[in-house]
């Protein structure tokens with residue numbers, strides 16, 4: 696036997712399926728057991744003689760915990776599925792998650808602004824396609840700025856590049872953060888601006904080392920290790936985030 700019930704918690708609401716278990720199968724430790732499945736469905740196991748009010752009470756006691764878990768599941772799913780470019784969705788910038796807020800403005804000039812932990816977009820056209828274009832322009836502008844600022848600092852540590860002063864080019868890539876051109880430009884993926892600053896530094900330093908050592912020889916890694924002794928752990932963190940950050 697089973698039934699479907701609802702629980703409200705503040706502004707949130709979730710549905711849950713109640714499974715009535717025969718007495719002999721009931722769990723020993725807790726009379727009522729709440730399970731949250733990986734895809735976000737909530738199941739409540741109860742002994743078969745439990746009355747509905749008792750179930751509702753037990754669930755609402757743990758509602759805060761359920762709502763928190765469901766929010767985490769939504770966030771994880773959001774990172775893997777294509778972005779929708781609507782209010783409430785989160786996007787990354789310099790390693791932090793910002794909630795997107797799309798507002799309609801009657802004025803022709805659109806605007807993207809970071810304000811109080813939110814990524815606010817004011818636009819005439821609220822369609823996901825239009826929002827995506829605006830947000831991507833914003834990312835590219837901030838990427839160029841951030842990368843140039845970091846390169847100016849980091850190039851001071853790379854004596855071989857101090858005089859040539861390599862320039863930065865942006866190139867959107869599917870699975871690569873950076874490379875360098877034969878002419879000595881550093882090419883960086885604008886998506887990298889979504890990563891924490893030390894990850895950005897790692898990619899820039901990696902490419903700076905390539906200006907002197909063009910392959911991944913032991914010499915190359917010695918050089919990199921001198922500039923960033925903990926590069927391996929920084930790289931591991933960036934690798935872990937790659938799928939999320941490259942997913943637009």
Ligand SMILES: [Zn+2]
Pocket residue numbers: 901905911
């Ligand atoms: Zn390399």
